[in-house]
Amino acid sequence: MPEHEWLAERFEAQRSHLRSVAYRMLGSLSDAEDAVQESWLRLSRSDAGAIDNLAAWLTTVVARVSLDMLRARESRREASLETPGREPMAAADIENETQLADSVGLALLVILDTLDPAERLALVLHDMFAVPFEEIASIVGRSPEAARQLASRARRRVRGATVPARDLERQREVVDAYLAAARAGDFEALLKVLDPDVVVRLDDTTMRFARAREIRGAAAVARRAMQGRARAGRPALVNGAPGVIVAPRGRLLFVLQFTIAGDRITAIDAVGDRAQLRELDLTLPA
Numbered sequence: 001m002p003e004h005e006w007l008a009e010r011f012e013a014q015r016s017h018l019r020s021v022a023y024r025m026l027g028s029l030s031d032a033e034d035a036v037q038e039s040w041l042r043l044s045r046s047d048a049g050a051i052d053n054l055a056a057w058l059t060t061v062v063a064r065v066s067l068d069m070l071r072a073r074e075s076r077r078e079a080s081l082e083t084p085g086r087e088p089m090a091a092a093d094i095e096n097e098t099q100l101a102d103s104v105g106l107a108l109l110v111i112l113d114t115l116d117p118a119e120r121l122a123l124v125l126h127d128m129f130a131v132p133f134e135e136i137a138s139i140v141g142r143s144p145e146a147a148r149q150l151a152s153r154a155r156r157r158v159r160g161a162t163v164p165a166r167d168l169e170r171q172r173e174v175v176d177a178y179l180a181a182a183r184a185g186d187f188e189a190l191l192k193v194l195d196p197d198v199v200v201r202l203d204d205t206t207m208r209f210a211r212a213r214e215i216r217g218a219a220a221v222a223r224r225a226m227q228g229r230a231r232a233g234r235p236a237l238v239n240g241a242p243g244v245i246v247a248p249r250g251r252l253l254f255v256l257q258f259t260i261a262g263d264r265i266t267a268i269d270a271v272g273d274r275a276q277l278r279e280l281d282l283t284l285p286a
Contacts, residue, residue: 007048011040014055018062024124025066027109027250035065056135063125063139070117074274109250110236110284111158114277118142122150123158157281168242171260172235175242178258178265179233182225190222195264200224205272206254221268237283245282255280 018039022032039062051057112120118140125131125139126147137147174193181189200215207213215221233244233256244256254272258265271277 004044007043010054011043011058014058017055018058021059021124021129022062022066024112024128025063025120026069027113031069032066035062035069038062038065059125059129059131060135060139063121063131067117067121067139070120074117108158110245110247110252111282113247113250113252114280114282115154115157116150116278119150119154119157122147123154126151127155170263171242171258174260174263174265175235175244175258178225179235179244181222182228182233185226187222187226190225191218193263193265194218194221195261195266198265198267200268200270202270203273203276205274206270208272234284237281239281240283245284252277255282 015036018036019032022035023029026032026035039058042061042065043058048054112124115123121140122133122136125136126133133144133147133151136151137144140147140150142150177193178190180186181193196218197216198218198221200221202213202215215224232248233246236243236245236255238245238255238257241258242260243258246253246256254270255277257269257271259267259269271280
């Protein structure tokens with residue numbers, strides 16, 4: 001068998017594993033496939049005969065590639081998966097991505113997406129694929145002890161926040177009613193859960209999805225809710241209070257934090273800034 005075919009065969013035997021590593025790092029099937037393909041290109045340009053443990057070598061390479069992709073994504077402030085100009089996903093790709101998301105758990109993907117790239121790598125490689133901290137340290141350019149601390153911090157974030165008991169259930173019902181009315185396009189139902197003087201406040205990142213930093217009044221907020229991306233939101237606990245996360249295919253886009261008085265929503269704060277998202281404690285239903 002020619003050497004190139006022999007090498008390709010050995011690589012294919014590792015493809016499923018490499019895609020699993022890359023998907024948990026990147027949360028996107030297409031990005032994961034790109035990372036796996038780049039790892040093949042790097043293998044094909046290397047001296048494969050000098051590699052003692054091909055599986056470990058490829059895991060390290062795909063992790064490095066994924067880390068670079070995460071950092072590049074951070075520098076672009078996590079553009080939406082639905083940015084105009086992006087090619088729509090084929091039905092088969094959507095099905096594959098859904099299966100991958102289900103296997104990992106959408107809630108976990110969302111929490112992973114709030115982590116610093118180095119924290120995410122340390123947690124994924126060590127806790128999910130048993131890669132030693134000595135190897136993780138070489139990838140992130142830190143000491144083994146620093147890599148261990150990265151994973152420890154990430155682990156605390158994944159465990160979620162403590163949920164206060166008082167009034168939580170009623171506030172959840174209000175947020176659920178808001179989401180249900182937004183999805184159904186039910187203007188009157190939205191008005192029932194919105195205070196007449198409700199205000200929506202957007203940060204610099206979420207202003208991409210609106211024309212103003214603030215939206216005031218129940219009617220204006222209701223119309224925006226029926227038209228906006230919040231219709232695709234999912235209930236979550238945000239800093240221990242009922243909120244909504246918008247995370248298409250597990251990629252956290254922004255979070256809605258609600259201020260509720262009685263049975264009415266008086267304010268909604270939309271948070272999309274990556275640094276601020278990392279400071280939030282998010283707990284999602286499994």
